[in-house]
Amino acid sequence: MKAWYLLYCKPRGEVRAQQNLALQEIETYIPTYPEEKLHKGKVTVRRVSMFPSYLFVHFDPQITSVARIHSTRGVIRIIGCKELMTAVDDGIIQAIKLREHCWLNELLPNTDSEQQNAAEVAIECGDKVKFVDGPFAELEGVFEETNGEKRCFVLFEIMGKQQRVAVDKAGVARLD
Template sequence: MKWFVIHANTGHENKVKRNIEMAIKSNHMEDSFGEVLVATQEVTEMKNGKRSTVKRKFFPSYILVEMIMDKDTQHFINSIPGVTRFIGGTPQKPQPITRDEVDRILGRISAPEEAGETLEIPYEVGDSVQVMDGPFTEWVGVINEINRDKGKLKVMISIFGSETPVELDFLQVKPV
């Protein structure tokens, strides 16, 4: 079996994935198909000063299908509602993706479990922020450095006319 990429209607990837899986079962085609995947990754976001974990598609509109490609299976996939086309090759002869590409994609899907979550930060160096927690509550400073691995910011706060670096957690500040 080889991996193929199909294009699905945007925003309906999970529904199309379920349609494919149900159609495979109801047509007893399990021998011709392996896994069906929508590539997602858990990302931690900061919204309104709170951390929340969401699943993000890192290939929106695309579904990975492990299958034996022949005219019947190709027609079968193309006939499922929400599938627009195969990606790669020609409409008559779709090309599978390489083993390297599959390994990179599957590695990226499983990476959050192995390496911790990815933290998405809505701040950049130079942004003004207000401290919401800790000894500098309500003070305003400018972000000088971002450490995404530790989830920390270095904020320069003016104390008695002197710029002082203060290390803060992302949750301790809000944009000004």
């Protein structure tokens, strides 16, 4: 049966592990919170991992090999009691997601429905995306990070190798 498990990752490696698990089509979740920083006289907000070096993974150990999870780049081990994996209750995950959503709403209040719809479809690190135009049109990849206001990095597999490409944000769309 599918359940959430907690993974311990290499230091500051939870995003890398998430990207590699996404390439294997394994659902993951990294809880974040908004952090305000003053930089050059401007207040900027960025999302910071709530539990550095940890990420949640949702899979069925009867279907997906635990060894496959352990051998994923960036992953050190699945957290558990003694030698047994311990599933995390779905209620805990939902509570964390709700709290994360509340923090974002407090910090970034949306009054316009268009802004709210845009925020719902915002692409986040680890999301599967599809190139909608350009030389990679119709190829799928994994969103890595933004690069300025209009560009982003996308990871995709070509010729058996993972490649990182900088593209226009408008050139990719989130897959649901």
